[in-house]
Amino acid sequence: GEDVEQSLFLSVREGDSSVINCTYTDSSSTYLYWYKQEPGAGLQLLTYIFSNMDMKQDQRLTVLLNKKDKHLSLRIADTQTGDSAIYFCAEKTTDSWGKLQFGAGTQVVVTP
């Protein structure tokens, strides 16, 4: 079956790096996504990675994918107060156009 798991909460000091972890179970995943949801807002696509890649870097964001362990992580360098939000990991499998399986979300709180 499909299941995406994330830790529920992360507290990080401003300026430090944040690492948000996600595990998934469906080995047929093609794309894996990270979305950010700020209070009262919709979902913002942060980045995504294709399943045949190990790493993707985009400015302060680094995505690492361990396909063998079905583990995905998002690292945010130099975390700022504006990074405080809920971060969702999601997977797309080969037979599910548009149907993303989401994790429960990780609440990231950035403290001064």
Next chain:
Amino acid sequence: SAVISQKPSRDICQRGTSLTIQCQVDSQVTMMFWYRQQPGQSLTLIATANQGSEATYESGFVIDKFPISRPNLTFSTLTVSNMSPEDSSIYLCSVVEGGETQYFGPGTRLLVL
């Protein structure tokens, strides 16, 4: 990236009534979807809005409760019918662009009393 707008952004409704939510995209997209995010929960796909044919619903969602229209490639509506407090959620429209990127609208926050 596709720009998605939704109307209304929020509403408070009485039980037993219905609300129609509109989704407008600034470009033509083949695939449009409706998701629900219940309070404190993650997102769940309600249905795929198919242009020119009936929507495809996920398990647990039915057309009588969530009728969907998709008259063209830039617009869709979702109606939440005969509402109860359990329908209080954020409803999000989503589109797929380029086969790999999936974007979400700002959401419609619905509270049913």
